[in-house]
Amino acid sequence: MIAKKGLQYTENHEWLKQEGRMVRIGITDFAQEKLGDVVFVELPAVDDQVTKEDPFTVVESVKAVSDVFSPVSGVIVAINETLEDSPELINEDPYDQGWIVEVEPIDEFSFEGLMSPEEYQAYIEEE
Amino acid sequence: MSYIPNTQQEQMQMLKACGLSEIDDLFSQIPTTLKLKQPLNLPGPLAEASLIKHMNILASKNINLDTATSFLGAGAYDHLVPSVIKHLVSRGEFLTAYTPYQAEISQGVLQSIFEFQTLIAELTGMEAANASMYDGATALAEAALLACNATRRRKVGLPANLHPEWIEVARTYLENQDIEPVIIPYQSDSGQIDIATMDASLAKELSCLVVQQPNFFGCIEDATGICSWIKNGDGLLVAAVNPISLGILKRPGDYGADIVVGDGGSLGNPLSYGGPTVGFFATSGTSLIRRMPGRIVGETIDGESKRGYVLTMQTREQHIRREKATSNICTNQALNALVATMYLSLLGKQGLRAVANQCLQKTAYLQQALLRAGYQRRFTGPCFNEFTISGDVDWAKVNHQMLDKGFLAGLPLQQFDKDLSDSLLLAVTEARTKEEIDEFSGLLGGYCSGS
């Protein structure tokens, strides 16, 4: 289990990466390991509104289902369409090719309430 | 009679191994005040032979279709069933298995379900089918729920010429989830849905419109026209079909149905007083397939690339998604689905066509005979295996007299609709012979005041 540098983490095991105005979101290595083989990602649509701490997508493995919660409020500007055909990217490369959506936050984005890689590492070791 | 293998001596031995001394010690966790103080008030045990005798007496209090000739239909049809089916389906490996949770030792059931799904999909012209539902009525109710879920609309169009029991089941399922059933009237002369008189704005409110093909009165609907009406409002078309009719009638997939349901009782299953039968459920398009209720079997491979079958897309289901599942269904009607699979494969392409054609021809033959006797066609729409006649007759009384003569005459429609008190619904299958039809129409014709 690794928490990648340069990302921010939530208690629900999502990661965020700020890229200019946008925030890219995915699920962590720890989360994908817990879920097992991901078989389906129910992707939202571009232009959908997301609300902080509300679920915006569902990731399914063979025998588990997990909501993915949005760490920010905003509008979805991009979705990772390759997941439709290759959901296994979430297992294989959760922090890079397995990203899920990009959101444009409504408000000025802040890292408040999020964890650094070190903090997240400590957090999952407790779980 | 008992099926417990362990002798009393063995039971004592096992108790002792558990550190207990008597059977009652097994139930020490149950509060004494709750324990039954006397035996259950049930009749005493029977030896197998006595049970058979008793059951024969009960069975003989019924008039069955081996002794009476039936022209009853209305959702349950007396079709011929190849003998071989009962021998195959009673094999213990099928009969005494549970839902195939351990795929590697359940390939028989899993493959047969995969075949069932393939046959139903082919029969209905849809992309995929599930492993089965309880019956046609509950399959229809679940189809309506799926349509509401997929379209995010809360109204369901149910035609008044849909089987009344199916309407009632749909109401029970829908109204308790605050979904509004909208009853669509039918034309009083043709018995068919009349889209020309229907408000186009309604189609924009409905999650789906149901069409029963043929409908409850036996009439064939203009499914293509109905489909385009609902599609204009972006609703879904749910077709409830008689599977045998698909040997002759256009497949729902070919007129644009989004979900197809029906009852597979006709596919080799015994009538059995109406159940168990099997409901089937088919649909097309990834988003609807992903929302299907119930078990679904999929093909895969093992570590050596050998083909095999597993329960799949299980995250839709109750054991994983719990209150967010697409349905609560767990146990379905697997053995009846197996029967349907056997039946359809024995018939094959040509057999299905032949059975459907005989139903059609014999129905037309009886209908003409009864019209000649002076009855009227209650509805003018074209028929497949069922039709409605009317006449100035007390049908309940006539039915009893016909039963005395060895015929189950048909279903008086008064119990469903007072306006149809003069109407009788009759069905003819390939199982009826010309001789039976002639005798029946002669006798029934005698009651017609117009003759």
Added chain:
Amino acid sequence: MNLAVYWGGIAVDHKTGVPLLMEKSKPGRIGYSLPPLDVPELSLDELIPKEYLAAQIPDLPEVTEPEVVRHFTQLSRRNHGVDVGFYPLGSCTMKYNPRVNEDIAALAGFSRLHPYQPWDSTQGALELMYQLDSYLAEIAGLSKTTLQPAAGAHGELAGLLIMKAYHREQGEEKERQEILIPDSAHGTNPASARMAGFVVKTIPSQLQGGVDVIALKDMVGPQTAGLMLTNPNTLGLFDQNICEIAKIVHRAGGLLYYDGANANAIMGIVRPGDMGFDIVHFNLHKTFSTPHGGGGPGAGPISVSKELEQFLPYPIVTKEDHRYTLTKPAKSIGRIKSFYGNFGVLVKAYAYIRIHGPQGLREISENAVLNANYLMHHLKDDYYLPYNQQCMHEFVLSGKWQKAVGVSALDIAKRLLDYAMHAPTIYFPLIVDEAIMVEPTETESKETLDQFIEVMKAIAAEAKEDPDQLIQAPHQTPVGRLDEARAARKPILRWRSKEI
């Protein structure tokens, strides 16, 4: 240790498997004969407008009867059933299915009845239903039964709708929206509650596995519609606080629903009605041995208290002056299935109750509980037993000791298949890590139980010495471990002709 490792099949080519029916099809073959059409044939166009007719006949496989027989016989040999071997699938009550019941259900007097025959011509069928209704009510300790539901989950839905109708009658439908369900419950419970239009609230289990009574007290209130409970629960433990639980829920104005999946533990010993339950469902395909058929048909009748009779789904069988009829209760929740339930299944359950009688049913439960305790006692040194107390008809082990060396409950389950035994239910209930839920039933002999113990001990030893044997298992089955992720990622749900 010398354990025979084997798996059934003889004639089946394990390499290629059994081709699909559709792959065996040859144009022109038929497995069916129809008497020639004996009425004058009219042309299709005369009877049905052309636009309604199929452009082509559905492409069903064309095979002969001998091929069909061999096909399904081969398939059957690739399937495990109670007739083949031990089937300790927890919560499923996989007991022996008496064959006489099959013969009885197939009698023409039962199997050849049309649902719309006049009642005077089906008095035997109605009498059977009427009697079965009263037998089940007696076993439940309640008043009246509906035989309509086709399965346990269907019974749950009907029962919850009765709860809803009851609260409507009290003028409290809008307020009472919540159904309380323990975290150990079957998945059907919350799914059914949702389908009945309720909101689900999960009650935690306490350390001994029962309902956390203190938490329950906090959760009930004017919003409570009812509680769904299995007792013995899914851990196989009888909840000793049941009377108090019932009192708490009733005082708050809610009703109690009994999930009867585990009724094989209690017949003639204790009755749900006496525990305080208002609505009870039975799984006739479990407790009353009307076989499960590879996933159905089942039947899930529900018995209710006197007060709730008026809400039962229709039709129900009524007796008046020695004549049986079908009637509609005054405030019925409506119809939940066409016709009268899975009648053929009801016939088998009726026969099962009659052949056993009251003492026989009690002995079933006694032996089911004895067999479970015997297994538990002999397995708890090799597998972690999270709730170390006497069990009822089933018990739950945890594979966590094995997990520590990299062997999962799934691996243990798959290895069991090599010994021609079905695996227990795994990963359920959700509150036990690596759960292995074992239900032997009363129809297994001591020898079979001893053999299972021996195999389970061998597997526990193997987990330590040769875990790869387990991780790669099964080895002796017609197919090896199947790739479920592949099946779910790109679903192939039907066969398609390669020519297209």
